[in-house]
Amino acid sequence: MDLVNAIILLLNYIFVPALAYGSQLALGAIFVTLIYGILRFANFATGDMMSFGTMFTILFTWYFQSLGISLGVLPTALLAIPFAIIFMIGYMLLIDKFVFKYYRVNKSPPVQLAMVSIGVMFVTQAVVRIIIGPSDRRFFDGEKFIIKAGEFKEMTGLNEGLAIKSTQVLTIIVTMALVSALFWFLNKTKTGKSMRAYSDNEDLALLSGIDPKKIVMITWIIAGILATIGGALYGLDKSFKPFTYFNNMLPIFAAAIVGGIGNPFGAFLGGYVIAFSEILLTYAYRKFFMYVLPETMEPDGLVQLLSTDYKFAVSFSILVIVLLYRPSGIFKGKIL
């Protein structure tokens, strides 16, 4: 019985939250990796682009709520996301036309494009803060829990409760659906294949008659979809605050590089690697050992490897180690 309790404990505090957080990071990491693989620059505006998409989701959610439209148990935001995506794609294409295109056509070095993306970051951040303000916003409505801890305890008669938030399940389902669709697109369709070819070897791809303008446009469209959904899911699960989104850029970068930059599947797994290591290393295992070990060996301290303050530092340390020992990432991306 104690063993079951211990497993439920880990599921409740580590596995489920890490899976949800990892999915949110994974979407962002695929976004970063696509831009890097196809447009060939490190996009420092990642976090702010995600907050931009989320902002539109929130605005549409409010609008629908004011009209009295809702999805019952599901959050209204789900209905708002498609509309937000349209605006987001428009914004992305607009930025590309007025900012990035010039440097791409001139074949500027990647560093210059990265600098330009910092300019975009400043502007996007300003626009988000001017439109919706810098404060914390929750836009979740509908049913909050799928299983509540108390109900679970009653059902199974265990000591430990398992609480599953509906946003966590929603995040995981949406991520899986989106990522499968994306991989199907990249691997099976002609456009997807030409995108991969372009990312692999630009000159060769151009020689074989691939239209770069189309590739770039489709990349921005996919990026817009990923950024909006990733941002909205994070906002639903936690809350929306522009500054947090800006900071999320860092673990997202870490995930993309750990997975091997330019490799979407690596980025997807990288998100989970980062999320799980962050939570595994900062969780206090005291209660777990109390269940597993006999009473005489119970630990005194919290049995915490690192304090939760170092959550971000964990992912960055992983990144540094990966960069040192396997510069192409765990799943073989582009060679750095």
Next chain:
Amino acid sequence: MRKNLNVIAAYSIMMGLIILVGIFQSWNIALSIFNLCLISAVMTMGANIQWGYAGLINFGIMGYTALGGLAAVLISVNPVQEAWSAGGSNILFSLFLIIGMVVAVRYVLKKYENSKIRTYIIATIIILGIITIRFVSEPGIEAIEEVDPAKTGFLGGLGLPIIFSWIVGALFAGGLAFVIGKVALGLRADYLAIATLLISEIVIAIIKHEDWLTRGVKNVIGLKRPAPYEVNLQQTDWFINLVEKFKSSKLNLISDITERQAALNQFVIEGSSVFVKLCYSGLFLVVVIILLILTQKALYSPWGRMMRAIRDNEEAANAMGKNVVKQHLLIFVLGSAIVGIAGAMLVTQDGLFTPGSYRPMRYTFLIWVMVIVGGSGNNFGAILGGFAVWFLWIEAAPIGLYLVNLTTAGLDDTHFLKVHLIESVPYFRFLMMGIGLLLIMRYRPKGILPEKIEIK
């Protein structure tokens, strides 16, 4: 003279703007802008050495700034005797353990060939080391943090004059840069950017949460000053006489004695804070001028030529027998050390150390905007960038407010759009920075004062 006309013109405009602020807003504001401009200029000189001279991207400026600030705390605060006796020995022992760990790792690295076994040995040493250090330091840290947590709760510093921290800050930042450079300099440019950005976040995380060393988010306030205190000044005779002399024309207009005295008091209070700021300005100006002379000398020296050669064509420089790796490391350390000085100066001026205030927007990306806008590779350009961008950063709110009022003049004062826009005026600075950066990158990619190298 002719050649430098644009430099002189740009600087005159800049000084003119600051003087205008002094006349129209107040001299206090103008001087505080000027002081921060000088600190920004030191930071941009550091970043410019790395980016402009050598083409190295360093997005870790925030980390070095914070380390410089930490140096200011560790140098100037008086040591907390109780804390030292409570947990000092544990901390010192942990320090020895860390040194031992590093030595052991180095020994293994030298002794064994590169192999899997070596990696495992190193990993074991590090993991075992970290566990022992935690066991040793934990009771010490707890004891230290329990010593009067409302006021101290940390080890304190050395109790020396705070000016020394400017040098120590440079050493700290340079030391960190040496370690980072060893690890990360082999990476390609944009990876180096990401890696340094992440490492600087780790530095901030450590400074924020190691309370025994830095007091963390509880902040350290009331640091020593290199300049006199306003309150003391207001009671010294020579200062009151000075103010009286300065303001005599205005004071003579008032005939009533008590009113005259009240006006004088008011002038003395205003004057004291201006005087303190002037003291800082003098100190900072000395640092800026010394650094400017040194960096200019370096830029035109054979070493500077070599750096430019490495920047423009690494392979060719390598083929000519220049040690690119070593030079990159050297310039990385030098630039970071300069940023460290700026970090210590900043804390000196504020008189307080707030780890929570170090954010990448303000301390990394803004500095980069300064370098790019001012003109990378040109020291005068970088300094001008520091001045211009900081000036805009501060004055963006008033300008934004003015623009909002202008564009929404037709609307009612309570109109929701107008109210909303006026509330969001503080964020117009981000917009201005972003648009400024994008415009400069597009139409003047070399910055306001572009790099101009003449062979003498």
